[in-house]
Amino acid sequence: MKFTKMQGIGNDYVYVNCFEEKVEDPSALAIQVSDRHFGIGSDGLILICPSEVADCEMAMYNADGSRGEMCGNGVRCVGKYMYDYGLTDKTEITVETLAGIKTLQLFVENGKVAKVRVDMGSPILTPAEIPVVAEGDKAVDEPILVDGKEYHMTCVSMGNPHAVVYVDDVDNLPIEEIGPKFESHERFPRRVNTEFVKVLDRHTVQMRVWERGSAETLACGTGACAVAVSCILNGLTEDEVTVKLLGGDLEIQWDQEKNKVYMTGPATVVFDGELK
Numbered sequence: 452m453k454f455t456k457m458q459g460i461g462n463d464y465v466y467v468n469c470f471e472e473k474v475e476d477p478s479a480l481a482i483q484v485s486d487r488h489f490g491i492g493s494d495g496l497i498l499i500c501p502s503e504v505a506d507c508e509m510a511m512y513n514a515d516g517s518r519g520e521m522c523g524n525g526v527r528c529v530g531k532y533m534y535d536y537g538l539t540d541k542t543e544i545t546v547e548t549l550a551g552i553k554t555l556q557l558f559v560e561n562g563k564v565a566k567v568r569v570d571m572g573s574p575i576l577t578p579a580e581i582p583v584v585a586e587g588d589k590a591v592d593e594p595i596l597v598d599g600k601e602y603h604m605t606c607v608s609m610g611n612p613h614a615v616v617y618v619d620d621v622d623n624l625p626i627e628e629i630g631p632k633f634e635s636h637e638r639f640p641r642r643v644n645t646e647f648v649k650v651l652d653r654h655t656v657q658m659r660v661w662e663r664g665s666a667e668t669l670a671c672g673t674g675a676c677a678v679a680v681s682c683i684l685n686g687l688t689e690d691e692v693t694v695k696l697l698g699g700d701l702e703i704q705w706d707q708e709k710n711k712v713y714m715t716g717p718a719t720v721v722f723d724g725e726l727k
């Protein structure tokens with residue numbers, strides 16, 4: 452089976468072109484290829500499949516084999532794959548996901564896609580739809596007790612669930628200890644991705660992420676969008692924010708008039724390979 456390893460600011464996935472290949476058990480394959488010692492090494496698996504309603508479909512699986520509804524860094528790489536590997540010659544394409552159809556603008560340099568802008572759609576703030584157990588019509592600056600300590604979180608779904616938590620020191624956070632406790636907390640019936648955030652100024656924030664199903668990753672596109680929405684809801688930043696992640700920066704804009712979030716960032720091929 453042919454595959455391509457790609458990364459978006461260090462959030463790396465194994466991509467399989469299902470216009471040509473057939474994958475019988477994607478969850479098992481995701482676990483196998485993601486292993487950094489016995490597999491290819493990645494944060495998960497992404498299948499690029501034919502779609503009846505868009506230019507292609509993205510099916511994403513975390514490193515533990517669970518299915519994610521949406522992947523921000525992944526969808527930019529899908530855009531690059533579609534163009535660079537000749538599946539489209541358009542510079543605006545649509546991608547079907549479990550979180551709806553996303554429109555991508557591809558920025559081409561020297562014949563290859565270097566950067567992608569994605570219309571990520573509207574953030575979902577209703578607790579039951581995220582889902583998070585909370586009273587009220589939004590979970591903004593909501594207290595949560597984790598391991599005996601009170602944190603404040605703002606919950607946002609970008610098609611997948613996120614809890615945004617503000618901390619004083621992102622660099623020295625014991626994320627391996629606290630991340631799994633948020634992920635499997637009883638208030639998140641479908642588990643959660645957790646972003647730990649420090650606001651640097653009204654246009655810049657720093658974050659680390661503990662991803663549902665993949666542990667700490669170098670970046671999370673949907674997470675960066677959830678962080679920007681949370682910062683704006685809490686009055687901490689303007690509508691356009693640079694989110695600084697371990698693997699690089701993403702530019703996020705929440706156009707509140709249209710109620711749409713836009714994410715812009717790079718997409719990179721690491722290598723092509725063949726799995727026996």
Ligand SMILES: N[C@@H](CCC[C@H](N)C(=O)O)C(=O)O
Nearest residue numbers: 519522523524611671672673
């Ligand atoms: N890294 C991704 C998000 C991947 C899915 C997530 N772990 C989930 O289960 O929701 C991104 O860039 O958005």
